Amino acid sequence: MADKTLDDLFYETLKDIYYAERKILKTLPKMARAAQSEKLKAAFQQHKDETEGQIERLQQVFEIIGKRPRAKTCAAIDGIVEEGEEIMEEFKGSPAHDAGLLASAQAVEHYEISRYGTLRAWAKQLGYAEAVKLLDATLAEESKTDDALTKLAETAVNSAAQKKAA
Template identity: 45%
Template sequence: MSIFSKGIETLDDLFVHQLQDIYYAEKQIAKSLAAMVEKVGNPQLKQDLAGHLQQTKIHIERLEKVFEMHDTQVKAVDCPAIDGILREADEVAGDTADFAVLDAALAAAAQAVEHYEIARYGTLVAWARQLGRNDCAAILRQTLEDEKAMDRRLTEVAETQLNYHAA
């Protein structure tokens, strides 16, 4: 199904649609992170994911603020991309019996989520600026930086601990 079948005719329409998409994604990510925290054995990864869950709740609040600033109804639209990424993470975690391998798999799954979010927030920042909404761009940029920082943290933990133990 094409996003353009949903009445998207302008960059502003596209911006709002992507806000709705990432809003849905953040809500799904929050649910998934809560489950991941329960499954993880590595204390550092557990702490990082639990912290990111709290941060994700702040990201949701920021998105609600951007909707309000943009004078747009807070609304989520289904995001098949994040649903697929989260479904794959759940399947891999369900198929992994070795706890060290499970931790490495969950870290990799969390990074796939981060990469999706980095792509979405980067685009939203650019579009907000193009639309003359530097106020919205500033808020979205904060979240983009949070996502990049989490990605770096996951890389560090994977490379210094998880992958070693999984091997």
């Protein structure tokens, strides 16, 4: 075990986020269908399209490091997705439904931002300049999505949930 390197850790974490992105890609259409707000539906659809590109970038990173794209089960993303599914079920039809969905989506974004930031730093340390560019592009997208979701929560979704509940 002592012979594990940063390269090994990079590869294992890359497999983790690859699994996460593929899981998210399958979950986003369900979240879009469940959303009551048209703006939230559109945000989920846009992120689905971005996620497809992010998966392609990850495949390029695997190629850069000379490894075949492989996914490793990510318990963290499985848990976050499961929480989102519980919200969809427990709050279905309620005024707070979209606020809960949006919060679940942001939990996903925060996980992704954490992973991509780490992978980017490690790629830089390991001298994978092309991987740094690819990971940086995805990190920027994830941050932009998180900002857009925050804005949507603050300008529409949260107040709509509160007004309907009153």
